[in-house]
Amino acid sequence: MKTKLKHHNAMIHWDFRARWAGSLVLLAVGAAIFLLADKPSLTFVLGRGGQIFFAVLPAAILLLLLAWAGLFILPRALVARLTISESVLFGSLVTAATASGTVLVFGVAGCLTSWLSWVLLVVAAIWAAYKARRRGLPTLASQPSYPEEPWSVAHLFLASLFALCCAPVIVSAFAPPLLYDVTEYHLGAFRDYFRDGRLVISPAPNNFYARFPFPIEALYYLGLLLEHPNDFTPKLLNLACVVGIVVLFWQWAGLWRVSRTFRLLGALALLCHPVLLEVSLDAYIDAPVALYVLAVSYGLVLLNEHGGTFTREQLIGMLNVLAWLAGSMCVAKYTVDQLYAVPLALAFALPVWRNIRQLPLRWLCVAFAFFALPLILWLGKNVVFYGNPLEPFFTRLFTPGRLSAVTWERFYIESHYPQSPLSLAYWITLLPRLESVGWLLLAPLAASALVWHKPGVPRLLLVAIASFMLWNLIRYSQDRFLLPTIVIIILVGVAALEQIPSILSRTVGGAALLLSAALGIVPHVIRVAGGDEFEYFAKFIATSPAQNLSARLTFYRKNLGALGELLDQAERSLPRDAQILLIYEARPYLLKQKTIYNTVFDDSEFLRLIRGVRTSDEITSRLLAAGVTHVLVNNEELRRFIDQYARPQQLRERGISDAMREFALIRDPEDLYPPFYLSPDWRRLRQPVIGWLRQLKSRALVVRGHPSAPIYLASLRDSK
Numbered sequence: 001m002k003t004k005l006k007h008h009n010a011m012i013h014w015d016f017r018a019r020w021a022g023s024l025v026l027l028a029v030g031a032a033i034f035l036l037a038d039k040p041s042l043t044f045v046l047g048r049g050g051q052i053f054f055a056v057l058p059a060a061i062l063l064l065l066l067a068w069a070g071l072f073i074l075p076r077a078l079v080a081r082l083t084i085s086e087s088v089l090f091g092s093l094v095t096a097a098t099a100s101g102t103v104l105v106f107g108v109a110g111c112l113t114s115w116l117s118w119v120l121l122v123v124a125a126i127w128a129a130y131k132a133r134r135r136g137l138p139t140l141a142s143q144p145s146y147p148e149e150p151w152s153v154a155h156l157f158l159a160s161l162f163a164l165c166c167a168p169v170i171v172s173a174f175a176p177p178l179l180y181d182v183t184e185y186h187l188g189a190f191r192d193y194f195r196d197g198r199l200v201i202s203p204a205p206n207n208f209y210a211r212f213p214f215p216i217e218a219l220y221y222l223g224l225l226l227e228h229p230n231d232f233t234p235k236l237l238n239l240a241c242v243v244g245i246v247v248l249f250w251q252w253a254g255l256w257r258v259s260r261t262f263r264l265l266g267a268l269a270l271l272c273h274p275v276l277l278e279v280s281l282d283a284y285i286d287a288p289v290a291l292y293v294l295a296v297s298y299g300l301v302l303l304n305e306h307g308g309t310f311t312r313e314q315l316i317g318m319l320n321v322l323a324w325l326a327g328s329m330c331v332a333k334y335t336v337d338q339l340y341a342v343p344l345a346l347a348f349a350l351p352v353w354r355n356i357r358q359l360p361l362r363w364l365c366v367a368f369a370f371f372a373l374p375l376i377l378w379l380g381k382n383v384v385f386y387g388n389p390l391e392p393f394f395t396r397l398f399t400p401g402r403l404s405a406v407t408w409e410r411f412y413i414e415s416h417y418p419q420s421p422l423s424l425a426y427w428i429t430l431l432p433r434l435e436s437v438g439w440l441l442l443a444p445l446a447a448s449a450l451v452w453h454k455p456g457v458p459r460l461l462l463v464a465i466a467s468f469m470l471w472n473l474i475r476y477s478q479d480r481f482l483l484p485t486i487v488i489i490i491l492v493g494v495a496a497l498e499q500i501p502s503i504l505s506r507t508v509g510g511a512a513l514l515l516s517a518a519l520g521i522v523p524h525v526i527r528v529a530g531g532d533e534f535e536y537f538a539k540f541i542a543t544s545p546a547q548n549l550s551a552r553l554t555f556y557r558k559n560l561g562a563l564g565e566l567l568d569q570a571e572r573s574l575p576r577d578a579q580i581l582l583i584y585e586a587r588p589y590l591l592k593q594k595t596i597y598n599t600v601f602d603d604s605e606f607l608r609l610i611r612g613v614r615t616s617d618e619i620t621s622r623l624l625a626a627g628v629t630h631v632l633v634n635n636e637e638l639r640r641f642i643d644q645y646a647r648p649q650q651l652r653e654r655g656i657s658d659a660m661r662e663f664a665l666i667r668d669p670e671d672l673y674p675p676f677y678l679s680p681d682w683r684r685l686r687q688p689v690i691g692w693l694r695q696l697k698s699r700a701l702v703v704r705g706h707p708s709a710p711i712y713l714a715s716l717r718d719s720k
Contacts, residue, residue, distance in 0.1 A: 047544070048541045048542065051540070051541065051544075051545060052541065055174070055230065055232045055540075056232070056236065057227075058223060058226040058227040058232075058233050059223060059227075059232060059233040059236035059237060059240075060236075061121065061226075062121070062222070062223060062226065062233065062237070063092075063236075063237070063240050065095075065121055065124055065125055065128070066091075066092045066095045066096050066099070067088050067091065067092045067095075068125075068128050069091075069095050069124050069125070069127070069128040070087075070088065070090070070091020070092045070093075070094055070095040071087060071088070071091050071128075072091075072127075072128050072131035072132065072135065073091055073094050073095055073098070074087060074090060074091045074094065074317065074321065075313060075314075075316070075317030075320075076135060077311060077313035077314045077317055078313075078314050078317035078318055078321065079091075081310065081311075081314045083251070085247060085248075085250075085251045086251060089244065089247070089248060089251075089295060090295065090299070090321055090325070092244075093291065093292060093295055093325055093328075094321060094324055094325065096219060097215065097324060097325065097328035097374060099218075099219060099222065100215040100216070100218040100219055100328070101215075101373075101374065101377050102120065103199070103218040103219070103221060103222050104201065104214075104215075104218055104377055104378065104381060105377075106120075106199070107193065107199045107200065107201035107218070107221070108201050108202075108381065110198060110199075110200040110201075110202075111198065112198060112199040112225065113197055113198050113199075113225070114197070114225045114226065114228050117222055117225040117226050118226065121226075149259065149260045151260075154261060155260055155261065155264060158261070158264040158265065158268060159264060161268060161517075162264065162267060162268050162271065165268065165271055165272050165517070165521050166271070168277075168521075168524060168525050168528045168533075168534075169239065169242065169271070169277070169280045170239065171528065171533050171534055171537045172235070172280055172281050172282075172528060172533055173232075173235045173236050173238070173239040173280075174232065174235070174536070174537050174540060175235075175531075175533045175536050175537070175555065176231070176536075176552050176555055176556070177231060177234070177235065177282055177283055177589060178282060178531075178555075178556075178559055178560070179281060179282040179284070180587065181209075181284065182282045182283050182284060182589070183587040183588075183589040183590050184207075184209065184586050184587050184588075184589075184599065185207055185209035185210050185599075186217055186220065186234075186283055186284065186285060187217075187220060187224075187231070187234060187283055187589045188207070188210075188586075188587060188588050188589040189204060189207055189209075189210035189214070189217065190217075190220075190221055190224055190589065191588040191589055191591075191594075191595060192204055192206075192207065192210065192588070193221065194221075194224075199221055199225060201381070202385070203385040203386065205402065205602065205603070206596075206597060206598040206599070206602050206603075206605050207586075207597075207598070207599055207602065208392055208408065208412065208599045208601035208602050209599065211382065211385075211386060211391045211392050212333070212334060212392075213331040213332070213334075213378035213379065213381070213382070214378070215328060215331055215332055215374070215378055216285040216288045216289065216332055216333075217285065219237060219288075220233070220234035220237060220283055223236075223237055234283035235282065235283045237283075237288075238279070238280070238282070238283050238284060238285075238287055238288065239280065241287040241288040241290075241291045242271075242276060242279070242280045242287045244291050245270070245276070245287060245290060245291055245294065245483075245487060246267050246270060246271055248291070248294055248295065248298060249266065249267055249270055249487060249490070249491060250263055250267055251298075252298055252491055253266055253491060253494060253495065255301075255455065256451070256454045256455070256491075256495050258494055258495050258498055259498055261510070262494045262495075262497060262498045262510070263494070265494060265510050265513040265514065266490055266491065266493070266494035266513065268513065268514070268517045269441065269490055269494075269513045269514075269516050269517050269520075270486075270487060270490050271517075272516070272517035272518070272520035272521040272524075273438065273441075273486060273490070273516075273520050274438075274479075274520045274523075274524070275436070275479050275480050275482070275483055275486055276483065276486075277520060277521070277524040278479070278480055279480050279483065281528075284480065285332070285333060286333075286480040286481065286483055287483070288332070289329075289332045289333045289336060289483075290483040290484045290487065292325060292328060292329040292332055292336075293329055293336060293340050293344075293484040294484050294487055294488075295325055296322060296325050296326050296329050296344065297344060297456075297460065297463070297484070297488070299318065299321065299322045299325065300322065300344065300348040300352060300456070301455050301456035301459075301460070302318070303315075303318055303319070303322065303352050303355060303356075304348060304351045304352055304355070304455070304456060304459075305455035305456065306455075307352070307355030307356070308355060310355075312359075315355065315356065315359065316359065316363050316367075319356055319359070319363070319367045320366065320367050320370050323367040323368065323370040323371040324370040324371070324373070324374070326341075326371055327370065327371040327372060327373060327374035327375055328374045329341070330374070330375060331374050331375055331377075331378040331379065334390075334393070335477075335481045338470055338473075339467040339470050339471055339481060339482070339485075340463065340467055340484060342466075342470075343462065343463040343466035343467055343470075344463055346462075346466075347459040347460075347462050347463050348459060351459075386405075387399050388405075391405075392405065392408065392409055392412070392601075393409055394409075395409045402603070404603055404678070407678060408601050408602065408603075408678075411601065411674060411678065412601050415601075415644070415645050416474055416475075416476060416477070417474065417475040417476050418473060418474055418475070419472075419473060419474070419475050420473075421469070421473065425475070426472060426473070429472060429475060430469075430472055433468075433472055434468075436479040436482060436486075437468075437482070437485070437486055437489055438486075438516055440512045440513070440515060440516040440519075441486075441489055441490055441493055441513075441516055442489065442493075443493075443509075443512065444492075444493035444494070444496050444497045444509055444512075445461075445489065445492060445493055445496065447496040447497065447499065447500055448461065448492055448493075448496050450496050450499035450500065451492060451495045451496045451499055454495060457492060457495075460488050460491075460492065461488075461492060463485075463488065464485045464488045464489055464492075467482065467484070467485045468482065468485060471485075494513070497509040497510065497513075531558065531559050532554075532555060532558045532559070536551060536552075536554075536555045539551040539554075549571070553567065553568040553571055554568075556568065556590070560590075561705070562636065562704035562705030562706075562710075562711050563585075563590075563634065563636070563704070563705075563711055565704045566632070566702050566704045566711050566712075566713055567590055567591065569701075569702045569713070570591065570593070570630075570632075570702070570713055571592065573701070574593060574630060575629075576592075576593065577629075578593045578594070578629045578630050579593065579594040579595070579596065579627050579628055579629050579630070580593050580594070580595050580596070580628075580629070580630045580631065580632050580713075581595075581596045581597075581605070581606060581609075581623060581628045581630070581631045581632070582595055582596065582597035582632050582634070583606055583631060583632065583633045583634070583693075584633060584634045584635065584637040584638040584641065584673065585597065585632055585633075585634040585637055586598065586599045586600065586637075593630075596609070596628065598675055600641050600645065600673075600674055600675065601674070602675060603675060603679065604675035604676060604679055606689075607675070607676065607679050607681050607682070607685055607689075609622060609623060609626050609628070610622045610623065610685065610688075610689075611681055611685075613685070613688055614688065615688055616688045616689075616691040616692040616695060618688070619688060619689070619692045620692070620716055623716055624716050624717075628716060629715065629716055629717055630701075630713060630714065630715050630716065631696060631713070631714050631716065632711075632712075632713050633693065633696065633697070633711070633712055633713075633714075634711045635669075635705070635709040635710055635711060636705055636706075636709045636711055638669055638670075638673055638709070639659065639660060639663040639669075639709045640660075641672075641673060641674070642659045642663070642666070642669060642672045642673075643658075643659040643660045645674055646659060646672050650672055654666055654667070663708055663709055664708035664709075668690060670686075670689065670690055670693070671686070676689070696712075696714045697710070697712055697714075699714055699718070700712035700713060700714040701713050701714055701715055
């Protein structure tokens, strides 16, 4: 007893001394900073550190709250059954889907402002704190589902390589949004929805893509509201999803008992895969979408393989979580339904049903309601706005809101070159398109029979094969749509490599994974450096916030060429009350001023505004009456549209074989712009429009680009 008391007293004295020592260190650091307060270097370091801190803060708060609240959205019994990483992953995604639905409801109501967004976060934090106080902190499984190993020199080397490869991914997250899809609709639609300091989600007849369900973009818009007028949060949220994919890969490989060496090799190959690097460049939605697909797949594997060991409460909780995530997955992007929803249902429906069929009917109905609610929210939005839940597709099945809806759907599908599996073209393109995954990563699948016994491997390979076959139905479908398949293939590949008995084969396989990573990361670093993203990041750190806009415009000039130069000039010279009509251009996010625009798959907003005019002179008056003050005409985009979307017959009739090279030889190229020539008004408006565009160019304020395809900005006020 005395020994225990002595030990207890020793611990008290030790704690006491430790606290004093810590206090003295803090006091000394404070004194040192005080003595250095007049040093310019200290001011510089603190100022730049503060700039990074405040740039990251809104995204960090949002992500931390999603993770923290997620632990209390999940049922307590389920959290106790899952590992820490599994709980954070499932909980964050459930909370993210809930937040997206909340943004939709408040956005449609037109009352979501920056201050209300912060209020909603505070309410969510208070709710999570209340749940934490009432339920206690979640009982998390402290041990991962895989055996831990001691770190070796090889492990440290691979981890160092991984950290180095993270650098360009992190740097890209701070560069301004730039890529076409992002500035056209992922973030571009925010310019349409953000009015008078409020997010107002409303019909988008001018943006074909903004009529899709937007649950991922809704989170981006919430981030933009939290830090308006800055815009770091969307790209940082995308970065978090890239990290989430790698973390899920690590957890999944551990579930399959893959050693740390091959987990590190696989994580390195995954992070450096060209597709994952591509989606890390900007605020695409493919990384969040892939995370949803992979989380649902992982949950189905858990439910399939371990559902028999779940308690009834855990089984109900897991079923509800997967139902909510599956419903959110199906509306995250239409390609998910095409590529993954059906294969996952076919692969896992029967085994999952065996595990849940003993549940009472009411719980199955509850799970179905969780699955249906995201669909009701996001597809219901399209029913209300457009009369078509699948807008802008399947217009023949529903009464279209616009007479041209069927025409534009058909034009969009034909422009993306669909190919039937019964056609020769489908089978000719099948094998070469496997390059999108990577031959070095496909090679280990030859040994997949060695891991056939691991949980879910046969079914996951079925999903991967089916998704690739479905993806090949569109000849020019983007590689990034296949990101979940790529993750599955790398996962199965590293698990198979480790099971090969031959040390030589395992070594060669590991070297192949490193080579694959090098082949991905080296050109990516060159690309990032060539786009001056490292330079922009350095300028952002080294300059004051007042110079951020100047650095952003320099970045645009470097990456957008003539358009970037024109944007720089517009930012410096145009008044803030300017409203710009964009002709042939469809990236409203690049401009701070209000814009009127349409995509290449929409009715022309320009023709709508001037409908009924008879002469060129009437066009200017009509536009001024509509509030248009300036016009930006991008003939570079017109040239690209003609090259990409003009039908071969249209070009042959004009004697053109290469639209990009021979653009200057095309007489009246306006006739090949789809929103013009597909309009029933074009025949009557053609002559006035062509004449007006020629006059407009002659009095342009700024002209940039090659003379054969100039980009110019003109003021309508000067022409009155």
